[in-house]
Amino acid sequence: MDGNRRWADNRGLPRLSGHQEGVKTLKNLVKHVAAAGLKYLTVYAFSSENWNRSNEEVDYLMRLFGKVVTDELDELAQNNVRLRFIGDIAGMPADLQNYFATAIEKTKDNKGLSLQVALNYGSRLELAQAMQAIAADLQAGKVAISDIDEQLIASKLYTRELPDPDLIIRTGGEMRLSNYLLWQAAYSELYVTPLLWPDFTPEEYDKAVTEFAVRERRWGL
Ligand code: FPP
Numbered sequence: 001m002d003g004n005r006r007w008a009d010n011r012g013l014p015r016l017s018g019h020q021e022g023v024k025t026l027k028n029l030v031k032h033v034a035a036a037g038l039k040y041l042t043v044y045a046f047s048s049e050n051w052n053r054s055n056e057e058v059d060y061l062m063r064l065f066g067k068v069v070t071d072e073l074d075e076l077a078q079n080n081v082r083l084r085f086i087g088d089i090a091g092m093p094a095d096l097q098n099y100f101a102t103a104i105e106k107t108k109d110n111k112g113l114s115l116q117v118a119l120n121y122g123s124r125l126e127l128a129q130a131m132q133a134i135a136a137d138l139q140a141g142k143v144a145i146s147d148i149d150e151q152l153i154a155s156k157l158y159t160r161e162l163p164d165p166d167l168i169i170r171t172g173g174e175m176r177l178s179n180y181l182l183w184q185a186a187y188s189e190l191y192v193t194p195l196l197w198p199d200f201t202p203e204e205y206d207k208a209v210t211e212f213a214v215r216e217r218r219w220g221l
Contacts (some may be wrong), residue, residue: 001026001043002052002172010196016060023068032202034079034113040162041115044180048122049090062093065119069099074104080112085157087121088129109126116162123182132158159184167212169195169205189215 001022008018026043033041046061053061069083076083083103090097133156137143143152154160164184168177173194178183191208193200 001045001197002170004198006172007196007198011029018056018198019064023064024198025198027072028202029200029205030076030081030113030115031079032205034081038113040165040213041113042086042118042162042165042181043116044118044121046087046119046121047179048120049179051120062096065117066093066096066099069103069117073103076103076115077107077110080110081107081108082110082112082114084114084116085119086116086118086126088117088125092119114162115155115160118180121158121180123177123179127153127183137183153183157183158217162187167208169193169200169208171195171200176207182206187217189221190218 004018004022005015006018007021008015012185030041050061051058073083085100085104092100117192130153134148134152138145138148151156159181162184164186165181165188167190168181168185168188169191171193173192175192181188189212191211193204193205195204
């Protein structure tokens with residue numbers, strides 16, 4: 001969800017208010033894709049590198065995440081949305097971890113859209129933690145070296161219960177993955193738009209999906 005601060009800068013607004021606008025965009029998009037019957041949507045809200053931003057911005061974002069999850073929980077639950085979080089959630093503030101646990105529990109049986117929020121997420125960290133988990137299993141004699149295959153690795157990732165993404169949309173025009181779902185994106189289609197996240201309307205999402213639908217996916221063939 002790139003481009004919130006640039007969006008605010010372009011309008012002469014306080015930079016951080018761009019994140020507030022980004023929340024509105026996310027709400028509209030979630031409603032739209034849930035109604036369209038999408039099964040999985042994962043949004044990158046805070047990377048493990050984003051802690052390097054100013055204290056003011058990090059505090060603002062943490063408060064915003066807590067507020068959005070608590071304010072929107074009832075509506076998400078009513079709309080049959082299942083909410084999950086991927087990332088090193090143990091490294092998030094304790095009050096947020098509590099809100100997240102409540103949201104996960106309340107929506108765990110919902111069968112509509114599965115919405116994942118990536119927070120304190122970094123792909124390399126995820127892979128390092130997966131390797132630690134496998135090494136611990138190895139040491140405990142639960143697995144043998146020859147058991148280490150793609151499936152076992154995937155089973156140790158935060159995304160273990162999720163399919164790989166078909167389409168990754170990046171707003172804000174940057175042509176890179178920025179440590180996002182590196183393992184899972186092996187065969188994902190990429191769509192980069194110069195639009196800033198607050199300008200990414202449901203119509204723009206539909207455009208991305210229409211383009212995705214005519215791409216030929218070859219899976220290495
Ligand atoms: C990137 O834009 C955006 C973020 C780091 C924060 C995104 C968070 C939200 C939209 C809130 C969503 C809330 C929940 C609970 C999912 P940027 O700051 O990098 O903008 P720039 O590229 O213009 O600098």
